[in-house]
Amino acid sequence: MLLCIETARRLFLGKLRRFYLVHLRKGYVSAKLSSRMGDCRQCGVCCSFLFKCPALSREGSCKVYHTCRWKVCTVFPLDERDLLDVAASGGTCGYFWGEP
Numbered sequence: 001m002l003l004c005i006e007t008a009r010r011l012f013l014g015k016l017r018r019f020y021l022v023h024l025r026k027g028y029v030s031a032k033l034s035s036r037m038g039d040c041r042q043c044g045v046c047c048s049f050l051f052k053c054p055a056l057s058r059e060g061s062c063k064v065y066h067t068c069r070w071k072v073c074t075v076f077p078l079d080e081r082d083l084l085d086v087a088a089s090g091g092t093c094g095y096f097w098g099e100p
Contacts, residue, residue: 007088007089008050010084010085010088011049011050011085011088011089012050014049014081014082014085015049015050017081018072018076018078018082019072021078022071022072022075022078023071029075029078032078032079032097033075033078035097036077036095036096036097037095037096037097038093038094038095038096039094039095040094040095041092041093041094042061042062042065043060043091043092043094044056044060044061044062045086045089045090045091045093046073046076046077046082046085046086046089046091046093047062047073048089049085049089053073055069077093077095079097080097083095083096
């Protein structure tokens with residue numbers, strides 16, 4: 001999938017934002033996760049932002065989902081902004097805040 005520069009920029013900044021939040025703003029992450037509803041659809045869209053994750057199988061599922069996922073993966077999406085990144089990549093996340 002070829003991304004326009006603005007979408008690629010948005011996804012890159014989202015990766016940096018999530019890394020920062022997961023490692024340096026743990027209270028924010030905990031608060032947002034406590035109000036998150038829904039389930040992971042295991043569609044692999046969030047695993048392909050900008051580049052394909054090495055743990056993503058050819059079938060589109062995570063090879064390490066139940067064993068040793070990275071912290072940023074286990075808490076994705078952190079907030080509503082992450083849902084916009086999924087939508088910008090053509091997906092629909094199974095998680096939501098508020099009314100579905």
